[in-house]
Amino acid sequence: MLLSDAVELNITEIAKSTGLNHSTTKGHLEHLEKIGLVEQKRFGRIRIYKYQEADPRAQALKTLIKVWNDENNRRKAGF
Secondary structure: OHHHHOOOEEHHHHHHHHOOOHHHHHHHHHHHHHOOOEEEEEEOOEEEEEEOOOOHHHHHHHHHHHHHHHHHHHHHOOO
16 A cells, blocks of 8 residues: 555655546545545645554554565465
8 A cells, every 4th residue: 555655645646656547546535534544634735645554444454455465476476
């Protein structure tokens, strides 16, 4: 998960890194903010998002994604 690995990112950075368009990215971030997994800060028109590392659900999700990616990488390597 891109945002969980960074300190803070804006929508454009997240959209570019994930290959999603701005509108889709914004919708996902709004949902994640609504359920408390990300926090938004505004600087004029710019919105900066931060993953809520202290939230136990966010920690569990980050661990799940890491395990998933590690397993996929292991399988690609032929182990």
